[in-house]
Amino acid sequence: MGRIAYVNGRFVPHGEAMVHIEDRGYQLADAVYEVWALFGGKLADPEGHFARLKRSLGELSIDMPMSRAALTLVLKEAVRRNRVLNGLVYLQVSRGVAPRDHAFPNPPVRPAVVITVSRTDLAASEARAAKGVGVVTTPENRWGRCDIKTVGLLPNALAKQKARAAGAVEAWFVDDLGFVTEGASSNAWIVDADGRLRTRDTNANILRGVTRLTLLDVIRAEGLEVEERPFTPADALAAQEAFITGAGSLVLPVVTVDGRPVGDGKVGPVAARLRRLYIEQAKATAI
Numbered sequence: 001m002g003r004i005a006y007v008n009g010r011f012v013p014h015g016e017a018m019v020h021i022e023d024r025g026y027q028l029a030d031a032v033y034e035v036w037a038l039f040g041g042k043l044a045d046p047e048g049h050f051a052r053l054k055r056s057l058g059e060l061s062i063d064m065p066m067s068r069a070a071l072t073l074v075l076k077e078a079v080r081r082n083r084v085l086n087g088l089v090y091l092q093v094s095r096g097v098a099p100r101d102h103a104f105p106n107p108p109v110r111p112a113v114v115i116t117v118s119r120t121d122l123a124a125s126e127a128r129a130a131k132g133v134g135v136v137t138t139p140e141n142r143w144g145r146c147d148i149k150t151v152g153l154l155p156n157a158l159a160k161q162k163a164r165a166a167g168a169v170e171a172w173f174v175d176d177l178g179f180v181t182e183g184a185s186s187n188a189w190i191v192d193a194d195g196r197l198r199t200r201d202t203n204a205n206i207l208r209g210v211t212r213l214t215l216l217d218v219i220r221a222e223g224l225e226v227e228e229r230p231f232t233p234a235d236a237l238a239a240q241e242a243f244i245t246g247a248g249s250l251v252l253p254v255v256t257v258d259g260r261p262v263g264d265g266k267v268g269p270v271a272a273r274l275r276r277l278y279i280e281q282a283k284a285t286a287i
Contacts, residue, residue, distance in 0.1 A: 033151055034053045043075060056149045090115065179230035239262055
Protein backbone atom coordinates (compact mmCIF):
# COMPACT_ATOMS: atom_id res chain seq x y z
CA MET A 1 0.00 0.00 0.00
CA GLY A 2 1.41 3.42 -0.99
CA ARG A 3 1.46 6.64 0.98
CA ILE A 4 -1.77 8.56 1.54
CA ALA A 5 -2.13 12.34 1.82
CA TYR A 6 -4.99 14.47 3.10
CA VAL A 7 -5.86 17.47 0.93
CA ASN A 8 -8.82 19.72 1.69
CA GLY A 9 -11.17 17.12 3.04
CA ARG A 10 -10.06 14.11 0.98
CA PHE A 11 -7.59 11.28 1.50
CA VAL A 12 -5.82 10.63 -1.79
CA PRO A 13 -2.78 8.65 -3.00
CA HIS A 14 0.34 10.65 -2.23
CA GLY A 15 1.43 10.72 -5.87
CA GLU A 16 -1.90 12.20 -6.91
CA ALA A 17 -2.17 14.84 -4.18
CA MET A 18 -2.48 18.39 -5.57
CA VAL A 19 -3.25 21.94 -4.55
CA HIS A 20 -4.64 24.70 -6.77
CA ILE A 21 -2.09 26.87 -8.58
CA GLU A 22 -3.56 29.94 -6.85
CA ASP A 23 -3.27 28.53 -3.35
CA ARG A 24 -1.74 31.40 -1.40
CA GLY A 25 0.71 29.05 0.30
CA TYR A 26 2.19 28.26 -3.10
CA GLN A 27 1.96 31.79 -4.51
CA LEU A 28 2.87 33.93 -1.48
CA ALA A 29 4.04 31.61 1.34
CA ASP A 30 0.84 32.75 3.06
CA ALA A 31 0.63 29.61 5.19
CA VAL A 32 1.81 28.00 8.40
CA TYR A 33 2.83 24.46 9.26
CA GLU A 34 3.43 22.08 12.14
CA VAL A 35 5.39 18.84 12.40
CA TRP A 36 4.63 16.19 15.01
CA ALA A 37 6.98 13.35 15.87
CA LEU A 38 5.25 9.98 15.98
CA PHE A 39 5.99 7.38 18.65
CA GLY A 40 4.09 4.11 18.35
CA GLY A 41 1.60 5.77 16.00
CA LYS A 42 0.85 8.55 18.50
CA LEU A 43 1.40 12.31 18.19
CA ALA A 44 4.18 13.62 20.43
CA ASP A 45 3.97 16.89 22.38
CA PRO A 46 0.32 17.49 21.39
CA GLU A 47 -0.38 20.47 23.64
CA GLY A 48 2.64 22.42 22.43
CA HIS A 49 2.01 21.78 18.75
CA PHE A 50 -1.70 22.61 18.83
CA ALA A 51 -1.02 25.77 20.85
CA ARG A 52 1.70 26.92 18.45
CA LEU A 53 -0.50 26.17 15.43
CA LYS A 54 -3.30 28.28 16.90
CA ARG A 55 -0.87 31.11 17.67
CA SER A 56 0.76 31.08 14.22
CA LEU A 57 -2.63 31.13 12.48
CA GLY A 58 -3.78 33.94 14.75
CA GLU A 59 -0.71 36.05 14.00
CA LEU A 60 -1.55 35.77 10.27
CA SER A 61 -5.32 36.21 10.79
CA ILE A 62 -6.05 32.80 9.29
CA ASP A 63 -8.98 30.91 10.80
CA MET A 64 -8.47 27.47 12.27
CA PRO A 65 -9.65 25.17 9.47
CA MET A 66 -11.56 22.96 11.91
CA SER A 67 -11.90 22.35 15.62
CA ARG A 68 -9.00 20.85 17.51
CA ALA A 69 -11.02 17.67 18.08
CA ALA A 70 -11.76 17.33 14.38
CA LEU A 71 -8.17 18.07 13.40
CA THR A 72 -6.91 15.49 15.87
CA LEU A 73 -9.17 12.88 14.28
CA VAL A 74 -7.96 13.76 10.78
CA LEU A 75 -4.30 13.64 11.84
CA LYS A 76 -4.78 10.26 13.50
CA GLU A 77 -6.66 8.93 10.49
CA ALA A 78 -3.78 10.03 8.23
CA VAL A 79 -1.39 8.13 10.49
CA ARG A 80 -3.63 5.05 10.48
CA ARG A 81 -4.03 5.02 6.70
CA ASN A 82 -0.27 5.29 6.23
CA ARG A 83 0.37 2.54 8.79
CA VAL A 84 3.23 4.49 10.35
CA LEU A 85 4.31 3.86 13.93
CA ASN A 86 7.46 5.97 14.15
CA GLY A 87 7.87 8.99 11.91
CA LEU A 88 6.67 12.53 11.25
CA VAL A 89 3.30 14.11 10.51
CA TYR A 90 3.37 17.32 8.46
CA LEU A 91 0.40 19.71 8.53
CA GLN A 92 0.16 22.83 6.37
CA VAL A 93 -2.64 25.38 6.53
CA SER A 94 -2.72 28.18 3.95
CA ARG A 95 -5.10 31.14 3.76
CA GLY A 96 -6.73 29.35 0.85
CA VAL A 97 -7.26 29.67 -2.89
CA ALA A 98 -7.93 33.10 -4.39
CA PRO A 99 -6.92 35.18 -7.45
CA ARG A 100 -3.31 36.25 -6.90
CA ASP A 101 -3.17 39.53 -4.97
CA HIS A 102 -0.91 40.55 -2.12
CA ALA A 103 -3.84 41.73 0.03
CA PHE A 104 -6.05 39.18 1.75
CA PRO A 105 -9.01 37.93 -0.28
CA ASN A 106 -12.23 39.80 0.48
CA PRO A 107 -14.52 38.13 1.33
CA PRO A 108 -12.27 35.58 3.06
CA VAL A 109 -11.87 32.12 1.53
CA ARG A 110 -11.72 28.77 3.26
CA PRO A 111 -8.26 27.81 4.56
CA ALA A 112 -6.55 25.00 2.66
CA VAL A 113 -5.23 21.98 4.58
CA VAL A 114 -2.59 19.42 3.61
CA ILE A 115 -1.37 16.52 5.78
CA THR A 116 1.36 14.02 4.96
CA VAL A 117 2.98 11.25 6.99
CA SER A 118 6.47 9.80 6.65
CA ARG A 119 8.44 7.03 8.36
CA THR A 120 11.57 7.44 10.46
CA ASP A 121 14.38 4.90 10.48
CA LEU A 122 14.84 4.51 14.23
CA ALA A 123 18.07 2.55 13.94
CA ALA A 124 19.62 5.21 11.70
CA SER A 125 18.39 7.98 13.98
CA GLU A 126 19.91 6.38 17.06
CA ALA A 127 23.17 5.67 15.24
CA ARG A 128 23.43 9.32 14.21
CA ALA A 129 22.74 10.46 17.75
CA ALA A 130 25.38 8.11 19.13
CA LYS A 131 27.97 9.50 16.72
CA GLY A 132 26.97 13.16 16.88
CA VAL A 133 26.65 15.60 14.00
CA GLY A 134 28.26 18.75 12.66
CA VAL A 135 26.79 22.22 12.24
CA VAL A 136 27.97 25.22 10.27
CA THR A 137 27.29 28.88 10.99
CA THR A 138 25.68 31.35 8.63
CA PRO A 139 24.62 35.03 8.94
CA GLU A 140 21.08 35.62 10.18
CA ASN A 141 19.15 36.89 7.16
CA ARG A 142 15.54 35.96 7.91
CA TRP A 143 12.55 38.22 8.47
CA GLY A 144 11.71 39.61 11.89
CA ARG A 145 8.85 37.23 12.72
CA CYS A 146 10.56 33.87 12.97
CA ASP A 147 8.32 33.23 15.98
CA ILE A 148 5.56 32.42 13.46
CA LYS A 149 5.95 28.97 11.91
CA THR A 150 5.34 29.99 8.30
CA VAL A 151 6.26 28.13 5.12
CA GLY A 152 8.46 31.07 4.05
CA LEU A 153 11.62 29.02 4.49
CA LEU A 154 13.93 30.04 1.63
CA PRO A 155 16.70 31.36 3.95
CA ASN A 156 16.39 28.14 5.97
CA ALA A 157 16.63 26.02 2.83
CA LEU A 158 19.74 27.88 1.67
CA ALA A 159 21.30 27.51 5.12
CA LYS A 160 20.51 23.80 5.19
CA GLN A 161 22.07 23.38 1.76
CA LYS A 162 25.19 25.16 2.99
CA ALA A 163 25.37 22.64 5.81
CA ARG A 164 24.82 19.72 3.45
CA ALA A 165 27.57 20.92 1.10
CA ALA A 166 29.96 21.09 4.07
CA GLY A 167 29.11 17.57 5.21
CA ALA A 168 27.16 18.89 8.21
CA VAL A 169 23.59 18.22 9.31
CA GLU A 170 22.45 21.66 10.46
CA ALA A 171 23.24 25.37 10.10
CA TRP A 172 23.14 27.83 12.99
CA PHE A 173 22.09 31.39 12.22
CA VAL A 174 24.30 34.05 13.82
CA ASP A 175 22.91 37.55 14.39
CA ASP A 176 24.61 40.94 13.99
CA LEU A 177 25.87 40.80 17.59
CA GLY A 178 27.59 37.48 16.95
CA PHE A 179 25.10 35.32 18.86
CA VAL A 180 23.55 32.08 17.65
CA THR A 181 19.79 32.50 17.21
CA GLU A 182 18.71 28.99 16.20
CA GLY A 183 19.18 26.32 13.58
CA ALA A 184 17.64 26.17 10.12
CA SER A 185 15.17 23.58 11.45
CA SER A 186 16.03 23.27 15.14
CA ASN A 187 16.84 25.08 18.37
CA ALA A 188 20.47 25.33 19.49
CA TRP A 189 21.86 24.40 22.92
CA ILE A 190 25.19 24.10 24.70
CA VAL A 191 26.45 22.79 28.01
CA ASP A 192 28.83 25.66 28.66
CA ALA A 193 32.32 25.51 30.12
CA ASP A 194 30.84 25.83 33.62
CA GLY A 195 28.44 22.94 33.08
CA ARG A 196 25.28 25.05 32.66
CA LEU A 197 22.76 24.33 29.95
CA ARG A 198 22.13 27.35 27.72
CA THR A 199 19.70 28.07 24.89
CA ARG A 200 18.47 31.29 23.30
CA ASP A 201 15.45 32.95 24.91
CA THR A 202 12.26 33.17 22.86
CA ASN A 203 12.18 36.97 23.04
CA ALA A 204 14.90 36.81 20.40
CA ASN A 205 14.11 36.21 16.74
CA ILE A 206 13.57 32.47 17.13
CA LEU A 207 10.78 29.95 16.85
CA ARG A 208 9.16 28.76 20.05
CA GLY A 209 10.29 25.18 19.61
CA VAL A 210 7.87 22.62 21.03
CA THR A 211 10.59 20.00 21.57
CA ARG A 212 12.61 22.78 23.23
CA LEU A 213 9.70 23.56 25.54
CA THR A 214 9.19 19.94 26.56
CA LEU A 215 12.91 19.51 27.13
CA LEU A 216 12.99 22.55 29.41
CA ASP A 217 10.36 20.82 31.57
CA VAL A 218 12.46 17.64 31.57
CA ILE A 219 15.59 19.58 32.52
CA ARG A 220 13.90 21.32 35.43
CA ALA A 221 12.34 18.08 36.65
CA GLU A 222 15.85 16.60 36.72
CA GLY A 223 17.11 19.52 38.81
CA LEU A 224 19.62 20.62 36.16
CA GLU A 225 20.67 24.26 35.81
CA VAL A 226 19.53 25.97 32.61
CA GLU A 227 19.82 29.56 31.40
CA GLU A 228 17.86 31.05 28.52
CA ARG A 229 20.53 33.40 27.25
CA PRO A 230 22.55 33.72 24.06
CA PHE A 231 25.89 32.17 23.22
CA THR A 232 28.38 32.70 20.42
CA PRO A 233 29.95 30.11 18.12
CA ALA A 234 33.13 30.58 20.17
CA ASP A 235 31.17 29.76 23.33
CA ALA A 236 29.95 26.59 21.63
CA LEU A 237 33.48 25.53 20.70
CA ALA A 238 34.62 26.13 24.28
CA ALA A 239 31.59 24.29 25.70
CA GLN A 240 31.55 20.82 27.18
CA GLU A 241 28.74 19.75 24.85
CA ALA A 242 26.29 21.06 22.27
CA PHE A 243 23.08 19.73 20.77
CA ILE A 244 20.01 20.65 18.76
CA THR A 245 16.32 19.95 19.34
CA GLY A 246 13.34 19.61 17.02
CA ALA A 247 10.55 17.26 16.04
CA GLY A 248 12.78 15.61 13.44
CA SER A 249 16.03 15.60 15.37
CA LEU A 250 14.55 15.12 18.88
CA VAL A 251 17.69 15.77 20.98
CA LEU A 252 20.70 15.42 18.69
CA PRO A 253 24.29 15.88 19.93
CA VAL A 254 26.53 18.29 18.01
CA VAL A 255 30.24 17.44 17.97
CA THR A 256 31.61 20.01 15.50
CA VAL A 257 30.91 23.65 14.61
CA ASP A 258 32.33 24.85 11.30
CA GLY A 259 34.50 21.74 11.21
CA ARG A 260 36.06 22.36 14.64
CA PRO A 261 35.38 20.08 17.63
CA VAL A 262 33.04 20.99 20.45
CA GLY A 263 34.83 20.09 23.67
CA ASP A 264 36.60 16.79 23.04
CA GLY A 265 34.65 16.27 19.81
CA LYS A 266 32.61 13.39 21.23
CA VAL A 267 29.00 12.96 22.28
CA GLY A 268 28.73 14.00 25.91
CA PRO A 269 26.74 12.43 28.75
CA VAL A 270 24.30 15.32 29.22
CA ALA A 271 23.01 15.35 25.64
CA ALA A 272 22.78 11.56 25.56
CA ARG A 273 20.85 11.52 28.85
CA LEU A 274 18.51 14.31 27.77
CA ARG A 275 17.74 12.53 24.52
CA ARG A 276 16.70 9.43 26.44
CA LEU A 277 14.63 11.41 28.96
CA TYR A 278 12.94 13.47 26.26
CA ILE A 279 11.92 10.36 24.30
CA GLU A 280 10.53 8.79 27.48
CA GLN A 281 8.51 11.94 28.22
CA ALA A 282 7.29 12.27 24.63
CA LYS A 283 6.13 8.65 24.53
CA ALA A 284 4.35 9.01 27.87
CA THR A 285 2.34 12.08 26.80
CA ALA A 286 1.70 11.23 23.12
CA ILE A 287 -1.92 10.91 22.00
